[in-house]
Amino acid sequence: MINESKLAEALTRFKGALPFDHVVVDDFFDEPVAGALSAQFLPYDSEKWFQYKNPLEDKKAINDWNVFPALTYRAFSYLNSRRFVDIIEAGLGLPLHADNGLHGGGWHIHHTGGNLNPHLDYSIHPKMGLQRKLNLIVYLSRELRPEHGGHLGMWQHGADGSTPGELANEVDPRFNRALLFDTTQNSWHGMSRPLSPPGDIFRKSFAVYYLCEPAKDADPRGRALYAAREEQKHDPEVERIIKLRAQVDSSSKVYRTE
Secondary structure: EOOOOHHHHHHHHHHOOOOOOEEEOOOOOOOHHHHHHHOOOOOOOOOOEEEEEOEEEEEEOOOOOOOOOOOHHHHHHOOOHHHHHHHHOOOOOOOEEEEEOOOEEEEEEEEOOOEEOOEEOOOEEEOOOOEEEEEEEEEEEOOOHHOOOOEEEEEEEEEOOEEEEEEEEOOOOOEEEEEOOOOOOOOOEOOOOOOOOOOOOOOOEEEEEEEEEOOOOOOOOOOOOOOOOOOOOOOHHHHHHHHHHOOOOOOHHHHOOO
């Protein structure tokens, strides 16, 4: 399904990357597998998608195993398998747990106008009590081009200690490209360029997360913490949504506000 030795070699470049530990792996899945996985995404207008549509995010997602076609099911099973996790553990030298519930993961899809403000992922899994440590994203849109935007941006941690600073790096969501990054290093990430593909071209991706025992100083946050974009700063409604979105007991109230 993937070239495991290639992944193991790539992991040697993970630590020390800026602005936080990460590595990009091209041609992640075997080519025929990547093409088949891309084709298995449900149509964008399917009622099975869960939609996030608010000033901070505009995307659709599915993490229901019963919806996944057979190959997609096997791919997510592999990415959560002990075999795969062992490769990551060996490369990074840390014990990890898979999240078989795909909390926050699964299929993600964006269309024209899709958005993902800079944010920090949740820290403590709201059901397992473990800390989210790694985020694996695999982009699966063959027709998406750099000029269509939708790049994944990585921001430095802001001087005020609670917001992103300067944009430090971007990853073009090229077909069959994987990005693995550490989510515990003030890892501000999001969509850094507007997404504007023509016609029926979508930004499709797999998302899988790996967990660890919580660090003593781990932030207890159970939901993502978003930041306002420059044009949204000092907007009281945006600030209100950011606060609600970051709390487990209120986040569902603002998943959709538009």
